[in-house]
Amino acid sequence: MSGTYITLKAGMGQDPLQQTYDAIVVGSGATGGWAAKQLSESGLKVALLEAGRAISPKEFTEHMPAYKLKYRDHSPEVVRTRPVQKQCYACMEYNYEWFVNDLENPYSTPPGKPFTWQRLRILGGRSLVWGRQSYRMSDNDLKAASRDGYGDDWPISYADLSPYYDIVEKYVGISGAAEGNEMLPDGQFLPPMKMSCGEIQLRDRVKAKFGHTVTIGRTAILTQNHNGRLQCHYCGPCERGCSTFSYFSSPFTTVKDAIASGNCTLITNAVVSHVDMDTAANKARGVTYVDRLTRQVKEVRGKSVILCAQALESTRILLNSSTREYPNGLANSSGALGHYLMDHVVGAGASGRLPNFNPLPNANEPARPNGIYVPRFRNTPSSKKHSQFIRGYGYQGGAEAGFNFNAEGYGTQLKRAVKEGEYSVSLGAFGESLARWDNYIEIDKDLKDAWGIPALHINMSHGDNEAALMQDAGAMAAEMIEAAGGKDIRVQANVEMPGMAIHELGTARMGNDPKKSVLDPFNQAHDVKNLFVMDGASFVSSACQNPTLSMMAVTVRACDHLVGRFRKNEV
Amino acid sequence: MKRREMLRASVLAGAAAALRPSLSNAQSAAQSAAQPSELTPAQSGIDASKDLSGPGWKPLFLDEHQNETLIILSDLIIPATDTPGAKEAFVNRYIDLVLAAETPDKQRAFLNSLGYLDGESMKRFKSAFRYLAADDQDLLLHALAYPRTGGGWAEDTGPVADPGHTHFEALKERIMTAYYSSQIGEKELGWDGAFAHGPFQGCEHPEGEHK
Numbered sequence: 001m002s003g004t005y006i007t008l009k010a011g012m013g014q015d016p017l018q019q020t021y022d023a024i025v026v027g028s029g030a031t032g033g034w035a036a037k038q039l040s041e042s043g044l045k046v047a048l049l050e051a052g053r054a055i056s057p058k059e060f061t062e063h064m065p066a067y068k069l070k071y072r073d074h075s076p077e078v079v080r081t082r083p084v085q086k087q088c089y090a091c092m093e094y095n096y097e098w099f100v101n102d103l104e105n106p107y108s109t110p111p112g113k114p115f116t117w118q119r120l121r122i123l124g125g126r127s128l129v130w131g132r133q134s135y136r137m138s139d140n141d142l143k144a145a146s147r148d149g150y151g152d153d154w155p156i157s158y159a160d161l162s163p164y165y166d167i168v169e170k171y172v173g174i175s176g177a178a179e180g181n182e183m184l185p186d187g188q189f190l191p192p193m194k195m196s197c198g199e200i201q202l203r204d205r206v207k208a209k210f211g212h213t214v215t216i217g218r219t220a221i222l223t224q225n226h227n228g229r230l231q232c233h234y235c236g237p238c239e240r241g242c243s244t245f246s247y248f249s250s251p252f253t254t255v256k257d258a259i260a261s262g263n264c265t266l267i268t269n270a271v272v273s274h275v276d277m278d279t280a281a282n283k284a285r286g287v288t289y290v291d292r293l294t295r296q297v298k299e300v301r302g303k304s305v306i307l308c309a310q311a312l313e314s315t316r317i318l319l320n321s322s323t324r325e326y327p328n329g330l331a332n333s334s335g336a337l338g339h340y341l342m343d344h345v346v347g348a349g350a351s352g353r354l355p356n357f358n359p360l361p362n363a364n365e366p367a368r369p370n371g372i373y374v375p376r377f378r379n380t381p382s383s384k385k386h387s388q389f390i391r392g393y394g395y396q397g398g399a400e401a402g403f404n405f406n407a408e409g410y411g412t413q414l415k416r417a418v419k420e421g422e423y424s425v426s427l428g429a430f431g432e433s434l435a436r437w438d439n440y441i442e443i444d445k446d447l448k449d450a451w452g453i454p455a456l457h458i459n460m461s462h463g464d465n466e467a468a469l470m471q472d473a474g475a476m477a478a479e480m481i482e483a484a485g486g487k488d489i490r491v492q493a494n495v496e497m498p499g500m501a502i503h504e505l506g507t508a509r510m511g512n513d514p515k516k517s518v519l520d521p522f523n524q525a526h527d528v529k530n531l532f533v534m535d536g537a538s539f540v541s542s543a544c545q546n547p548t549l550s551m552m553a554v555t556v557r558a559c560d561h562l563v564g565r566f567r568k569n570e571v
Numbered sequence: 572m573k574r575r576e577m578l579r580a581s582v583l584a585g586a587a588a589a590l591r592p593s594l595s596n597a598q599s600a601a602q603s604a605a606q607p608s609e610l611t612p613a614q615s616g617i618d619a620s621k622d623l624s625g626p627g628w629k630p631l632f633l634d635e636h637q638n639e640t641l642i643i644l645s646d647l648i649i650p651a652t653d654t655p656g657a658k659e660a661f662v663n664r665y666i667d668l669v670l671a672a673e674t675p676d677k678q679r680a681f682l683n684s685l686g687y688l689d690g691e692s693m694k695r696f697k698s699a700f701r702y703l704a705a706d707d708q709d710l711l712l713h714a715l716a717y718p719r720t721g722g723g724w725a726e727d728t729g730p731v732a733d734p735g736h737t738h739f740e741a742l743k744e745r746i747m748t749a750y751y752s753s754q755i756g757e758k759e760l761g762w763d764g765a766f767a768h769g770p771f772q773g774c775e776h777p778e779g780e781h782k
Contacts, residue, residue, distance in 0.1 A: 097610055
């Protein structure tokens with residue numbers, strides 16, 4: 001069986017590989033879905049390539065009780081094919097087949113420098129299982145280098161991005177509360193989810209004692225019917241799929257729209273190995289892929305190529321596309337390709353009990369798939385410069401009554417104690433990961449994936465600033481929980497291995513200077529005018545906010561620009 | 572174990588199915604079916620909940636003595652009260668199934684812990700745990716269930732690791748997981764079988780009166 005072709009309204013009856021598309025989009029996740037939607041709806045002929053298979057809502061398992069599973073979601077077998085993916089909280093007995101098989105998708109790391117690369121190859125990619133937290137960046141992030149002297153500013157400002165945040169938020173549906181916080185611009189919000197009693201107490205006391213904001217998580221989950229999708233029914237485990245499509249995932253939104261436009265051809269099972277160049281014209285002429293199932297090698301032709309394959313995958317494709325003119329990776333005259341890899345630092349936080357609240361858990365309460373958020377309060381315009389570190393961190397957390405499975409002892413009193421429950425509160429930090437040249441990816445010449453495509457060597461470690469952020473984040477979380485009335489407080493101030501935040505960014509950064517950056521401010525390669533990277537690879541700095549919303553806004557902005565160039569016949 | 576991992580059901584599945592026709596456009600992107608091997612058993616809709624309750628059940632990993640010891644131990648840790656206990660929930664069968672799929676290290680660790688119980692029992696009562704009188708079983712479990720903190724002559728001496736307690740906790744964790752992930756365990760927690768209970772209401776107390 002060859003690759004699967006869907007919707008050929010545009011070229012019904014034609015072989016999809018015999019056409020020349022206006023744009024080839026590689027990757028169908030959060031950013032690729034947007035690129036396909038924006039370009040096809042503006043009339044361009046688009047081929048959307050996805051390395052994995054298509055997906056059906058019939059595969060969703062969010063309403064299947066664990067006792068129906070062979071190992072009740074504690075399968076010791078998942079780790080055999082997915083030792084890396086299993087490190088992701090969302091990779092479980094329910095859905096592990098959505099995640100890549102690590103045996104087929106190897107990568108290497110230097111001794112003593114582990115990196116966990118958690119990913120999906122299926123229509124929609126990680127948008128199927130993402131954490132859904134959605135935050136804007138501000139000029140405090142985009143122009144951070146000007147403020148503290150470290151690194152580089154983004155070549156774009158909040159004013160450039162803001163209209164595109166609006167477009168994305170209005171379409172996706174982000175529930176949240178406006179706060180007027182200087183570090184976390186407000187957006188186009190659906191009504192916020194509610195806070196628990198413990199969260200309100202934490203919010204009020206943290207405000208009173210520290211002056212910091214605690215807000216309900218801004219999340220890509222609908223709190224009212226929106227754009228043909230139904231509001232959340234609070235069953236809980238979004239990462240197994242959603243029968244009402246209440247959280248945002250690309251297959252059932254952007255990709256669906258792209259296909260409905262009649263201008264988008266979806267090609268699944270297309271594992272792209274490299275970009276093909278017309279060297280005489282210094283232009284990309286398409287991509288080559290390996291059919292995931294038949295292993296046949298095929299080519300798709302296009303007037304432009306847009307990589308949305310995930311930060312490391314997009315850069316891997318460019319590194320594997322070397323030519324005589326670009327011996328160290330395509331569009332890499334700057335030498336910056338592969339460098340400045342970032343992933344938010346995690347591993348710090350605190351948790352405790354709130355003894356003044358009724359701990360009695362109720363198995364029949366709605367399960368809110370969201371928590372609270374504490375925006376960055378360190379090194380802000382209104383706070384003192386911190387002596388130990390630059391930049392800052394934000395917290396995700398929550399407070400709720402739960403069954404006390406950690407109750408001590410045994411027998412009837414244990415059974416009772418489990419049901420008597422515990423009211424617990426926790427905060428976990430996500431810190432900014434500084435862009436550093438020596439955090440980089442390159443091709444491992446001795447390692448190939450199951451399709452014969454050279455694999456990555458990932459060289460990354462967090463540095464002193466990240467460690468100092470986590471020290472402070474642990475201590476501050478404990479202080480906040482104490483202020484909220486927390487007891488038995490446990491503090492963590494570790495630095496987990498890079499990759500654990502699953503917020504990989506950088507490796508094909510944008511910038512004004514072609515000598516120092518790979519992409520221009522519209523995500524176009526400086527070196528090759530019809531080649532684009534429209535995903536997290538383009539980020540100049542990481543901020544500390546969950547990045548997917550910003551990645552989508554950057555993509556929509558870049559597509560807007562590309563459509564304009566097509567209209568002016570510049571492509 | 573998290574509550575929300577344990578509490579799922581299918582009452583609203585009918586309702587969700589009824590909604591699907593209006594959302595059928597959303598499925599147009601999903602026309603190429605997955606190969607059977609590319610779905611998890613759960614995604615294929617396989618219900619394994621009856622697998623362990625058959626009359627002809629035989630252990631895959633444990634020997635008869637280990638299995639009998641585990642049945643007795645599990646029912647002491649989670650006994651039948653006005654609700655069923657570990658034995659009725661076939662906790663031993665589930666643990667056996669998981670152990671059979673575990674790595675040798677984890678298999679060995681479990682058997683070590685179970686063996687420790689018998690070792691202590693032999694030392695104190697000259698008999699394996701499963702043959703002890705109920706009072707003696709309780710005496711032994713009580714000694715293991717609560718950690719002995721190290722005395723310490725110096726003030727800076729923290730708690731000393733208590734191997735007996737560590738083994739007890741390892742066995743207890745397996746038993747807790749097995750019990751509360753079973754259908755009996757879900758009922759024990761009071762779950763009504765529905766997976767949707769309306770929107771999350773949050774705190775509805777007046778300001779300053781949170782409970």
